[in-house]
Amino acid sequence: MTxxxxxxxxxxxxxxxxHEALAPEFGKAGRDGxxxxIIRATGSPNAYGKWTCKAADIAGGKTYxxxxxxxxxxxDATRADVYALLTWSDAExxxxxxxxxxxxxxxLEGGWIGLRRTMTAPAGAASVELELAFRWSAGGEVAWRRPSVAEAAETAQPPIRTVRVATTLINKFAGSRADxxxxxxxxxxxxxxxxxDIVCLSEGVYEQGVGGRGYGRFxxxxxxxxxNFLASHARKHRYYVIASLFETDGDMLYNAAVLIDRDGSIxxxxxxxxxxxxxxxxxxTPGSEYPVFDADFGRIGILICWDSYFPEPARLLSLKGAEVLFVPTQGNARIQSLARAVDNGVHVVVAGMWEEMPSRIVDPRGHVIAELSEEAHGVAIAEIDLGKPYYKNWLSVGDADGEARSLFRRERRPGTYGDLTI
Incomplete structure (x- = not known):
């Protein structure tokens, strides 16, 4: 394509x-034939500059x-202050x-790094400006080559990635595991x-209401x-299941969540x-890792109850690529679940147990799209598209629409976060 x-x-x-006080050195050169x-630092840690060029003949709704x-x-080759940005505009x-x-x-060979993206131009787009930037470094330089905006082949169209996620609620207990x-x-x-496609059960439903809680008793x-019980249902219905239980491993006891796939495997x-x-x-005993899991529809992460009250675990999972966070819990933490969705631009699926409306599915804007009341015993389902971007006007990018998940990932300043480990 052209x-x-x-x-x-x-x-x-x-x-x-x-403005001129922040200008880096700009240049054009030849490298590797x-x-x-070129954008070169000037010794000031505040310098900020871009090379920009606009392409016309863009059609809204087409994929590039x-x-x-x-x-x-x-x-540093991966620093966030080197970026390429697309600014889409209409005919006016x-x-x-x-x-x-x-x-x-x-x-790439020779130390080069290739940035790539396949995306659909927004409705009404007539032009796009490609911006190649380097900022906020007292030293070093960046060379840019091979800028490209080309209509994608038919096979390169972004796929529709819909998945039916289910949360559940059980909060009446007869006092035995069998019940x-x-x-x-x-x-x-x-x-x-x-x-x-995937079902999340609440925290500790298996042991809830059963007497004798404590180490060595359950x-x-x-x-x-x-x-094995979960696996039989996963195989029967061809879905994924997330459920929590108290796991014994040698002398240790953990509050764990397990992911069972459609074939009934762990x-x-x-x-x-x-x-x-x-x-x-x-x-x-607490765990110490934040794994993400690749399902056939996308990448997911799991938090359990008290984990979701802290922003860092959700952020770590999001940075590892999790697109949906599942939270089996006994608490409610409504505000926290909305915040974790908005903080990271991801869907959050909460399977709760107590208080008002304890189970819910939240979209990346913090909107509750399905929920269960505390009186319900059952399931709430939402169909979500993991390929759908969620834009908001003036979100970082000025008087245009910005997409939260990408912005939050790209505009973090981890070099300033050292005190978080205190």
Whole structure:
């Protein structure tokens, strides 16, 4: 397909800086036999500059392959202050959306790094400006080459990635594991009848209401009887299941969540990292890792109850690529679940137990799209599209629409976060 961007030695490329006091050094040069654009630091840690070029003949609704390569010289190759950005405009010049070229970051020969993204132009788009930037570094320089905006082949169209996610609620307990399994079987069958792709059960339903809580009095290994029960339903309905239980492993007791895949196999396990005091005093040991799991529809992460009250675990999972966070819990934490969705631009699925409306599905804007009241015993399902971007006007990008998940990932300043480890 035709590249709508001119080569880097064309006169169409223009320099930009917020004001002269922040201007870096700009230049054009040859490197490895081809023309490149240069942005060089001046010794000031506040310098900020871009090379920009606009391409016309853009059609809203069409999909484009976008890319550019950069060579970092004297700076960290992955630093967030080197970026490529797309600014889409309509025929009158009104800004529509601004999007980072950040879908893939590919190491190339000679130290070059390729930025790539396939995306659909927003409705009404007539032009796009590609911005190649370097900022906020006292030293080093960046070379840019091979800018490209080309209509994507038919096979490169972004896929529709819909998934039916189910949350559940069980909060009436007869006092035995057998009764709890019967109740879980009921809601798991309900989810299957509604063609769920993945089902999340509340925290500790298996042991809830059963006497003798404490170290040495309950818990079982993974795999074990409970995971076998979950596996039978996963195979029967061809869905994923997330459920928590107290896991025994040698002398240790953990509050764990297990992921069962559509074939009934154990696809992963997470151990609760943040323990409330009473749980620690029961003899439960905290986990120390934040795994993400690849399902056939996308990447997911799991938090358990008290974990979700802290922003860092959700952020870590999001940075590892989790697109949906599942939270089996006994508490409610409504505000926290909305915040974790908005903080990270992801869907959050909460399976609760107590208080008002304890189970819910939240979209990346913090909107509750399905929920269950405390009086309900059953399932709530929402169909979500993991390929759908969620834009908001003036979200970082000025008078245009910005997409939260990409912005939050690209505009973090981890170099300033050292005190978080205190």
């Amino acid at each position: 590249n709508r961007m001119p080569p880097t030695d064309a006169e169409d490329w223009r320099t930009w800086t917020p 081809e023309p490149v654009l 392959d976008v890319g550019a390569d950069y060579l970092p010289i004297g700076i 010049g009104k800004l529509l959306t601004r999007d980072y070229v950040d879908q893939t970051r590919e190491p 709890n399994l019967k109740d879980m079987s009921d809601v798991l069958d309900q989810a299957g009848a509604q063609q769920a 818990g079982e290994p993974i795999p074990g009887a409970f995971t 696809a992963g396990k997470y151990r609760k990292t943040h323990l409330p005091l009473f749980e620690a005093e029961m003899g439960v």
